[in-house]
Amino acid sequence: DAKTTQPTSMDCAEGRAANLPCNHSTISGNEYVYWYRQIHSQGPQYIIHGLKNNETNEMASLIITEDRKSSTLILPHATLRDTAVYYCIVRVAHQAGTALIFGKGTTLSVSS
């Protein structure tokens, strides 16, 4: 699986959009970009994933550049409960139960 690079930490004001970047310059054509987050003392939680088109769900939006070498996770209106470590992971999807390789992630701190 390709490796990813994320900033160590970011701050965001409550109610504002949080934009979390991820670089994955060695991504292969069949690898998807996944985002998970881990709130303190809880297990990781799936957020969203995509291949090359932008994706949106009830939690977030995922913007992938045209060359697929980087992506941005957008939390449109951050709340205090969004304070967590956010992990960007690339892997081949739809393989029977392939594992996730977690990096260090970005610690997002949302403050009022």
Next chain:
Amino acid sequence: DAGVIQSPRHEVTEMGQEVTLRCKPISGHNSLFWYRQTMMRGLELLIYFNNNVPIDDSGMPEDRFSAKMPNASFSTLKIQPSEPRDSAVYFCASSPGLDEQYFGPGTRLTVT
């Protein structure tokens, strides 16, 4: 659905003792994963199963660790004998075999 269930939530044991961690995956999921999380090493995959069969155990630290999945609704991770450096949070996750992994709340293990 109750989600992934892990027990115990906390375990404190003395060095040399046997420790057994338990996991009940989400019904219908055919992949199960064991991860370990420490401050120093972050989240690491230990082993995963597809359809109750171990697929990749390369992350198991040493022979003191063993994992079983006797049926689709139960898995154990055993450490014998335990050592202080095994202290960590152990997560179990299950997946329907496609994209998302669902993590349990974790077991916090302390070996004194």
